[in-house]
Amino acid sequence: MSSISDALQIAVDHQRAGRLPEAEQVCRQILAVEPNHADAWHVLGLIANQFGKWQAAAQCIERAVALNPADAEAHSNLGTVFKNQGNLVSAIDSFRKAVELRPDFAEAYCNLGNALKAQGKPDEAVDCYLRAIELKPNVADFHRALGSAYFARRRFDEAKACYGNALVLRPGDSQSHHDLALAAHAQGNLDEAVRHYRQAIEVHPGYAEAHFHLGTGLQGQGKSGEAVACYRRALQLRPDFAEAHNYLGTALNDLGLVDEAQACFHQALKLNPDYAEAHHNRAIAFKDQGQLDEAIRCFRRALEINPDDARVHGNLLYSLQYQHGVEPQTTYEEHRRWNAKYAEPLGRSIQPHSNERSPGRRLRIGYVSPNFRNHCQSLFTVPLLSSHDHAAYEIFCYADVRSPDDMSERLRSYADSWRDISGLADEQVAQLVRQDQIDILVDLTMHMMGSRLLLFARKPAPVQVCWLAYPGTTGLATMDYRLTDPYLDPPGQFDRFYAEKSIRLADTFWCYDPLTCEPPVNKLPALDHGVITFGSLNNFCKTNAVVLKLWARVLHAAEQSRLMLLAYEGLHRQRTMEFLVQEGISAERIVFATPRLRPQYLGLYHQIDIGLDTVPYNGHTTSLDAYWMGVPVITLVGNTVVGRAGLSQLTNLGLPELIAQSADEFVTIAWQLASDVNRLSVLRHSLRQRMQQSPLMDAPRFARNIESAYSAMWRRWCAKVE
Secondary structure, eight states: OOOHHHHHHHHHHHHHHHOOOHHHHHHHHHHHOOOHHHHHHHHHHHHHHHHOOHHHHHHHHHHHHOOOOTTTHHHHHHHHHHHTHHHHHHHHHHHHHHHHHOOHHHHHHOOOOOHHHHTTHHHHHHHHHHHHHOOOTHHHHHHHHEEEHHHTTTTTHHHHHHHHHHHHHHHTTTHHHHHHHHHHHTTOOHHHHHHHHHHHHHHHHTHHHHHHHHHHHHHHHTHHHHOOOOOHHHHHHHOHHHHHHHHHHHHHHHEEEEEEHHHHHHHHHHOTTOOOHHHHHHHHHHTTTEEEHHHHHHHHHHHOOOOOHHHHHHHHHHHHHHHHOOHHHHHHHHHHHHIIIIGGGGGGGOOOOOOOOOTSSSSEEEESSSSSSSOOOOOOHHHHHHHHHOOTTEEEEEEEESOHHHHHHHOOOTTTTTEOOOOOOOOHHHHHHHTTOOOOESSSOOSTTTTTTTTTTTOOEEEEEEOSOSOOOOOTTTTTTTEEHHHHHHHSSSSSOOOOOEEOOOOOOOOOOOOOOSSSSOTTHHHHHHSEEEEEEEEEGGGHHHHHHHHHHHHHHSSSEEEEEESSSSSHHHHHHHHHHHOOGGGGGGEOOOOOHHHHOOOOOOOGEEEEEESSSSHHHHHHHHHHHOOOOOOOOSSSSGHHHHHHHHHHTTTGGGGGGSSHHHHHHHHHHTTTTHHHHHHHHHHHHHHHHHHOOOHHHHHHHHHEEEEEEEHHHHHOOO
């Protein structure tokens, strides 16, 4: 017997040292002599587990347990094998048996917690980890495991405390630094997250995941160039790291390196063809390149793989606004599908509203946006928020802004209350809105990036409204109203395509403030160049075959002219050039400018005489910028609400002669205007003043119009019995 015991110890020493073939040989020698030696079967199972032979491992340890049912360690190790097999039910049963046999078995409690967490029961897992820590308080891995369970429950402060405890017990542990960074990142504390990612890398320079997540943190801070370097380092360490290829693509796309970005998405999908996020990001890149058909195909593929991703479906909805030939009914039906899939199931969380039903009292208005920062939305939120009547309306801003800036501070100064909701789940924000007793909650994002529509699906306020992002519909049954104007939405024309009731403001959907007087309007460029420069500085996603054919007709009509377009460098520029050449326009007449910061972007209008609008999605902010810089924009009225923006803006400017109802009329207006330099010069020097004197820049008037709409909505709710 003693010789067998000695042999078993030799087998255990080999197994722990990783000398698995030697350990297996000794175990089999023991079993040849004593076939029912439970410990030998147990060790043989551990060896098989280390080889990754989980079925054999389970058979061996099950034999050991059958021979010695009181061996708690064997039950725990059997649970580990079952967990490796993905058999969580059996794993949990084995771990429970282990702690039943040995109530002080801390490691088994931790293993049980791991299995319960994997089964989607983080609360039960927390109890197990706490018991393990109670038994052995100085084991860093137990604290880290508890932190991971709190993380799964979005209890990030408690998770960070656990990771901090693990670092006290094991200073310099790269994994704990990394996990602490992830928790801070999830809270929106990007500075803290980046600091801990860097500490993880300092301890473990070859930690590919830490380099990757450092990149995500830096990218979240708007430092895409630094993020690129991190992703590239992660890929040096792990060339098959599909997530790093994907995120490298997003950072490159941020930098305007669209062709390189597409190559990254292609590589990510080569490594993982069912990587939904890579299909989604590839769709965004296609959209930015003006390839709407390909973009929509990729969005739909991402949804096939992950049909529960409301964000991807929302991006598909937004992209449909840009696609030529899509009927409003088709777009509306897709929006209603989004509502049925993601929003309706949240209806059970809607609570009765206890707001005081008093029509004349001071109302609490809440605005929700991820763009309370240096963003084009500020051109419209500044004039409204700065002009609100605070005696009659108490203004709350719910800011989903992870990196606030100087504009955030400016906007904050206009609010009575500012709520930072970055890192908060929709249900947490809904609870905050209910606590604040908001009467009217206003969404400024709809299906654009950073959407919080699933907050509105929970109906935390009695009245809910969408405005600003774009004139359209959310599709949301719980969104009561949408703000629009009589030119975008003539009564009865599009109402059947909206889930919300349309409230038409008296004048305009937009109230614009350029937030700068620089650069000034210059003299007409044609006077120096001798040619008319047409231009479109719209997002390139609005550039399609129909609009290019239209612009080519304009260039043919105005022979002494050229066209300036805004686009990052890449193959999409070449495709555009080739298309126009096929339409008979020489390449020398096409000029491309690269997107740039706002002051330099506005300076591009110094080179443009006449703006050409896009179809089916007109210029919105871009056209207002053009008018501010003295550049008239010729528009073609579309058959959707987003295609009537030019009509609305030009009507408010008192320039209906620049509105075309057909492609032929568009070309005629462009030719006539290009042929009349004197008229162009007059427009050049009068447009800015015309803007300032129009409803488009009358902030007090706009604020009173919106407040009047809010009051009407509120009176209607007060009169309604819920």
